[in-house]
Amino acid sequence: MQRKTRQREAILQTIREAEGALTPRAVLTRAQAICPALGIATVYRSLKALVNEKHVVPVNVAGVTHYDYAGLKHHHHFVCRVCGLVFDLAECLPQVEKLAPPSFVVEAHEITLHGLCGACVGEARH
Amino acid sequence: MQRKTRQREAILQTIREAEGALTPRAVLTRAQAICPALGIATVYRSLKALVNEKHVVPVNVAGVTHYDYAGLKHHHHFVCRVCGLVFDLAECLPQVEKLAPPSFVVEAHEITLHGLCGACVGEARH
DNA sequence: CGCTTGGTGATAATTGATTCTCATTATCAG
DNA sequence: CTGATAATGAGAATCAATTATCACCAAGCG
Numbered sequence: 001m002q003r004k005t006r007q008r009e010a011i012l013q014t015i016r017e018a019e020g021a022l023t024p025r026a027v028l029t030r031a032q033a034i035c036p037a038l039g040i041a042t043v044y045r046s047l048k049a050l051v052n053e054k055h056v057v058p059v060n061v062a063g064v065t066h067y068d069y070a071g072l073k074h075h076h077h078f079v080c081r082v083c084g085l086v087f088d089l090a091e092c093l094p095q096v097e098k099l100a101p102p103s104f105v106v107e108a109h110e111i112t113l114h115g116l117c118g119a120c121v122g123e124a125r126h
Numbered sequence: 127m128q129r130k131t132r133q134r135e136a137i138l139q140t141i142r143e144a145e146g147a148l149t150p151r152a153v154l155t156r157a158q159a160i161c162p163a164l165g166i167a168t169v170y171r172s173l174k175a176l177v178n179e180k181h182v183v184p185v186n187v188a189g190v191t192h193y194d195y196a197g198l199k200h201h202h203h204f205v206c207r208v209c210g211l212v213f214d215l216a217e218c219l220p221q222v223e224k225l226a227p228p229s230f231v232v233e234a235h236e237i238t239l240h241g242l243c244g245a246c247v248g249e250a251r252h
Numbered sequence: 253c254g255c256t257t258g259g260t261g262a263t264a265a266t267t268g269a270t271t272c273t274c275a276t277t278a279t280c281a282g
Numbered sequence: 283c284t285g286a287t288a289a290t291g292a293g294a295a296t297c298a299a300t301t302a303t304c305a306c307c308a309a310g311c312g
Contacts, residue, residue, distance in 0.1 A: 005290080038290090038291085044270060104239075106241040165262065
């Protein structure tokens, strides 16, 4: 990736402005609002490049690879059971590493919450 | 699943005695120590039945479905970067639900730690 | 013990995600 | 502006996980 293209700009913008991590397919759908002819192959190619360049980070949520904007501090995720969206959460918890047995070395961790997002809670009331 | 078969016993025993959650393939390999002719199709069929009967629970770790024994209290997981094994951890953390925005409803959560397990830390010293 | 029928094992088929191929398009240095 | 070539888009190919198929086997009732 050496050239600046419309599709790649659209992809990065889409991820930057998302409420959380997106699947490649979600990136495709959303970025097509900016660049209608965008193809799925380009999404995969660009995501790979963007990961290399550290502009986005891959996150595995519920068995599917999602991509999150890299300019965020350490955070965790919330998956809505109804709409399936993945939201970035603001904080972390102290003591997380204490969960492992003393002989283990903890290098990273992730916390994923599941439930209903604000919008879907609202829907449920109707 | 109405009949008690050697293969299904072997599968349940394998999961019950594991150090943590296992992939279907790992279940196959380990259970073949008890029931050598066991086939992968039977593993999938039995796992599905065991999940229905609430004897085992599916857990998604690092993008792959693993199966954990259901007779355990709420707990979390540790994935070893080197050997790939998934270990059950004993505890949970308070305040986990506080990570979500107030308008969200949290129904479940999971915490996954990554790093080196005791055995692999030992290996690294050599 | 023998039969009925659910279970098994081997393998083919399916599925969804991701990557590859290749002809065409478009970026950007000169 | 123009050429070299990187990037794209569509669809084929790949790959791993999971499920379906079907002939054969065995649990367990009578």
